[in-house]
C-alpha cells in the first residue's frame with residue numbers, strides 16, 4: 001500500500017518497518033481484533049474456554065517479552081486504518097487537509113456498553129481524528145489538553161458511521177477543534193477539543 005502523505009501526521013515515520021514486516025504485523029493485529037470480538041460474542045463451554053485461553057497464552061508466549069517502546073510497531077503504522085493497535089476500532093481516514101478531516105468507523109460488540117457503543121470508547125475515535133487533524137499539513141507535534149463530549153444519541157454497533165472534524169480557531173500554540181460522529185446525517189455524538197503544541201518535541 002502506498003501511503004498518501006497528506007493523511008499522515010508530521011511525526012509519522014514510515015521507515016520503521018519494511019513492507020513485508022508491516023503486512024505481517026498488521027495481520028497479527030487484525031487477528032487480535034478478531035479474537036477480542038470472538039471472546040466478547042462467545043459463551044463457550046468450559047473446555048472450549050480453557051482451550052481458547054491456552055491458545056491465546058501460547059500466542060503471547062510466542063511473541064516474547066517485547067522490544068523497547070521506541071521500537072514497537074503497535075500504534076505506529078500510520079497509513080493503516082487503526083494504525084496497528086487493537087484498543088480503538090480501525091478508523092478509516094478518507095481525507096485530511098489543513099482545516100478539516102473526514103473518516104469512517106464501525107464499532108463492534110467489543111466496544112459496546114448496553115446495546116450501544118460504550119461512552120468511554122467514543123473518545124478514542126475523536127482523539128484519533130482530531131489528533132490527526134491537529135498534526136497534519138505541516139503542523140508541529142501537539143498533545144490533547146482537553147476534550148468535552150456530548151452524547152446525543154446511542155451509537156449502534158456493527159454499523160459504519162461517519163466522523164468529521166474541523167479546526168475552529170488557532171490561538172498561538174492552542175488549536176481548538178470540534179468533531180462529530182454521524183449516521184445518515186444525524187449527529188449522534190459530538191466533541192470539542194483543545195490541542196496544545198508542545199514547546200519541545202520529546203521524540
Ligand SMILES: CCCCCCCCCCCCCCCC(=O)SCCNC(=O)CCNC(=O)[C@H](O)C(C)(C)COP(=O)(O)OP(=O)(O)OC[C@H]1O[C@@H](n2cnc3c(N)ncnc32)[C@H](O)[C@@H]1OP(=O)(O)O
Pocket residue numbers: 074075076085087088124131142143144145146172173174194196197198199
Ligand atoms: C488508541 C490508542 C492507541 C495506543 C497506541 C499508542 C501508540 C503510540 C503512538 C504515538 C502517539 C502520538 C500521539 C501524541 C498525542 C498524545 O500523546 S496525546 C496524549 C494525551 N495528552 C496528554 O498526555 C497531554 C498531557 N498534558 C501535557 O502534556 C501538557 O499539559 C500540555 C497539554 C502539553 C500543555 O503543556 P504546556 O505547553 O506546558 O502548557 P501551558 O504553557 O501551561 O499552557 C499553554 C496554553 O494552553 C492552555 N491549556 C493547557 N492545558 C489546558 C487544559 N487542559 N484546558 C484548557 N487550557 C489548557 C493554557 O491555559 C495556556 O493558555 P494561554 O495562557 O497560552 O492562553
